[in-house]
Amino acid sequence: MNKGCLRLAMVLALWAPTVHALQVVDDRGVTVTLAQPPQRIVSLLPSLTETVCALGQCDRLVGVDRYSNFPERLRKLPQVGGGLDPNMEAIVALKPDLVLMATSARGAERLQALGIKVLALEPKTHADVKPVLEKIGQVLGVAGAERLWSEIEASVRATAQSLPAQVKTTRVYFEVNRAPYAAGEASFIGETLRRLGAQNIVPANLGPFPLLNPEFVVRANPDVIMVGDINFAGMAGRPGWNNMRAIVTNKVCIFTPAQSDMLVRPGPRMAEGASLMAQCLTKVLQ
């Protein structure tokens, strides 16, 4: 009996380190356990890649997806496909001790079956950025996530305060693509707009990225249009659009692809995205 107790205690003592191992619950609800902070990371989502780098751990990345284009130095890393078509073999060949990917990405189960740890996180809102920062900070075993988050928040707030008062009555249409899909109040972009104090012509009940009838935009007659440069071409030529207030008064902000990345990625650069949007609003409100 005593001997049994002793053996049990020994077994428990042996298990103790793993109990204290790093444990994080990811966005799939899966508990990911890591014996020590990962040193070889593959990231398959740009916002997660940027988060790792923002925490100063860019050097731990050994591979990224083809859309992770920031910071610039990542372009030297091997690309292992995209979130929709990750290349299993290329990932395994990099011997990662952690793969960061979106919950909507493919291949998480396959990678786990091949013995690779997968942490699936998918930030979608401003509020999501904080836990993602914290979880990645925790997994990497680095401090600074809290501070980074408060800096981002402070910066967004300061940007919002710097805007003139008439922004409150400014109604914005943000076009995602020419279908036209719009960024509604419920989207990440819509959230940035709201925090800057501007109005969105697409209400939250239409969903984050509703497919609009072009007529809706004409009738809403926005004060400002925000659009990527690829989608702007020919916008004034759409039937009925040439008489819209924003087009007539040329209150259109056109973003380059690099700028769009900042606007649409719920990651550490969201304050810069907000600042871009604020610059646009300041310019057109003058």
Add this chain to the structure above:
Amino acid sequence: MTDIGRQQRLAARLVLGLLVAGVFLVLLGASVGSTGFEAVLSAWHDPLALQIVWDIRLPRTLGAWAAGALLGLAGAVAQGLFRNPLADPFLLGSASGASLGVALALVLFGVSPFAAGWLVRLGLTGAAFVGAVLAVLLTLMLARGVQHTLRLLLAGVIVGVVLGALTSLVMLMAPEVMQSMQAFMLGSTGFVGWTSWLLMVAAWLVCVTVAWMLSPVLDGLSLGEATAASLGLPLAQMRVALVAVLALATGTAVAQTGLIAFVGLAAPHLVRSVAKTTHQRLIVLSSLMGGVLLMGADVLARGLMAPQELPVGVLTAVLGGGYLLWLMHRGSRSPMRI
């Protein structure tokens, strides 16, 4: 008589050729990928290289064969059953049913984000399979059974269009599933592991056995409904069984690899362009042909842009479409053999 003998010899040679090509492609498939051939050489002493060759390249190569074999078999059965050379495995609405199943599953999983990982995987492949089978059943219901080929064809087309539209609607209502849906639509063999492979091989064995036993009815049908009926075969039951084979083969392949175009349509035509034969042989030959086609396409998809990879579904559509067009043009000069 001599002509039949010649065709039989051709068919036998084709079987041999396809088997040799299959073995060759498996070996090639094991040695092509993002890290290249050296992975095979170092597999004996490097556990990572061994894992790449044994756990990634081999199951996906053999998986491509199995999926292609299922689609080729389904294509041959569909073309015989509908007496239509344009029939393909997705004709009865199975592809759009599978897409709708996946879209709905994604929306439902989105509601409860705490579904465990394995459940999600089981759910998606399962949803695709259930969707495909339900779509075929819906087609059968609309066509009121399998007696009228034309009605069955029409019902299949209608079910395909309507379910496709419903899928678009689901994606519009829940745009967050769009990304994952796109991944499913780009058929890929990149995620096939040993379990998926086993599942496909098991389904293939069942399908090929049943289709082999029922092939006389396809031969009968090729001479016309009346002739088939006059052979004294239990036509209705056999047709139901063949439709079940079609649904099982397509559903399994779609669930494991997503939508892969043209293999099912092209494989029987390629076989017929070499040897004219009975359906019994055609079914087996089409199956082998489909396997070799998809395996070849998979090797190409990995090798063309290495270390990048093309989705194999895109490649089969381009190559299969091109080849079929060439076959048609050649056929228009000499009498077409379909």
